Amino acid sequence: MEFNSAALRKLFESRRSIRKYKRAATLEELRKIVELARLAPSAKNMQPWKVSLVTDPDLRVKIRDEVCRGREFIAQASLILIWTEPAIAYKSWRAVDGDNTADVDAAIFTTYAILAAKSLGLGSCWIAAFDEDKIFDIFPDKKRKYRLFAILTVGEPAEEPVPRGRKSVDEIILEER
Ligand SMILES: Cc1cc2nc3c(=O)[nH]c(=O)nc-3n(C[C@H](O)[C@H](O)[C@H](O)COP(=O)(O)O)c2cc1C
Numbered sequence: 001m002e003f004n005s006a007a008l009r010k011l012f013e014s015r016r017s018i019r020k021y022k023r024a025a026t027l028e029e030l031r032k033i034v035e036l037a038r039l040a041p042s043a044k045n046m047q048p049w050k051v052s053l054v055t056d057p058d059l060r061v062k063i064r065d066e067v068c069r070g071r072e073f074i075a076q077a078s079l080i081l082i083w084t085e086p087a088i089a090y091k092s093w094r095a096v097d098g099d100n101t102a103d104v105d106a107a108i109f110t111t112y113a114i115l116a117a118k119s120l121g122l123g124s125c126w127i128a129a130f131d132e133d134k135i136f137d138i139f140p141d142k143k144r145k146y147r148l149f150a151i152l153t154v155g156e157p158a159e160e161p162v163p164r165g166r167k168s169v170d171e172i173i174l175e176e177r
Helices: 006-014 027-037 057-067 102-119 132-138
Strands: 021-024 049-054 078-084 123-127 147-157
Touching: 006 102, 027 049, 027 078, 027 102, 027 147, 049 057, 049 102, 057 078, 057 132, 078 102, 102 123, 102 147, 132 147
Parallel strands: none
Antiparallel strands: 021 147, 049 078, 078 147, 123 147
């Protein structure tokens, strides 16, 4: 039994989080990534995601310094800010206190985006370590309507990180009943 797409398998196996970049992705490249990421599944197909595509060097530096605690590589790359729109996300049967699927849906969207970036020959890193309040100082029009779910750095890799270990299949499978 083989995966019927060798290219897809290679994509999964060779992707790494990239934290050093030669150049930032172009707007055209970012748009191509969104073109694939938007195919991600979401609860009730609500697609409660929006993105801001940031290629402007000054804005990237500002986001790095004010929102992401100054990690250098964040300004070396272009940024996809992934926002959720909780008001339009599906409220599942297990929802309590207005809980909804916005974050789950956005995580799938973001995963699709990092694989799409890889398929364009670009590197990316999913950034969750940010100060959400500070992003609204820079994007005040997003306040109250959107939550910032993730920041994705995207650019041409300047490093080839060694694979970080993964649990084996047997460590993951609890049981086969
Ligand atoms: C939800 C999530 C949040 C992450 N947040 C950060 C982050 O804030 N900063 C960072 O450098 N990497 C972040 N990463 C990248 C992980 O550290 C990385 O995926 C993990 O160590 C495995 O390495 P690999 O992606 O190279 O296989 C995040 C990844 C995920 C999925």
